[in-house]
Amino acid sequence: GQQVMQIPQYQHVQEGEDFTTYCNSSTTLSNIQWYKQRPGGHPVFLIQLVKSGEVKKQKRLTFQFGEAKKNSSLHITATQTTDVGTYFCAVGGGADGLTFGKGTHLIIQP
């Protein structure tokens, strides 16, 4: 199936700082999904991006899909303690199966 590289693996921020995680593929993606997993919980869907160059916002979260549809990013403005968790991108879902990246663990220091 399709593979994605997600960076960084861990990110420590002070509360109120911004956070960004990146997802990169060597092949063109038909779409990309983002999920959040709280400690002890299960992945929860955040958003799906389909169009080249697409930008979507959810309150303090901004999601981008690259022009070439090979990369994506999730940016959180002014992090809060409720943002703690692991953020995953996921690709495929058709004949290749829905494949998750390794995730970025967001640790927030108050």
Add this chain to the structure above:
Amino acid sequence: EAEVAQSPRYKITEKSQAVAFWCDPISGHATLYWYRQILGQGPELLVQFQDESVVDDSQLPKDRFSAERLKGVDSTLKIQPAELGDSAMYLCASSVQVNTEAFFGQGTRLTVV
């Protein structure tokens, strides 16, 4: 609110024994996924069904793992024989169709001793 149901929530089994997990997806969801997640890592896709057909099982260790979704509704994942390295969280998810939002169950935490 509709949820993906999984049972059991926790399972402890001895190595070389057989173990089975059950998943009931959200009603009407055609796509069903089984994932294995080791603590601190991302979910690893084991098998994906579209209705009763397997779409992708390339990462399923077929010498010991099997999965079925006979009527295209609920699904069972079996491991026989279990090995120590199989200890992990086994997550089931479902979606209306491929390339749509996946909803996850609470998972089954397997410990092999």
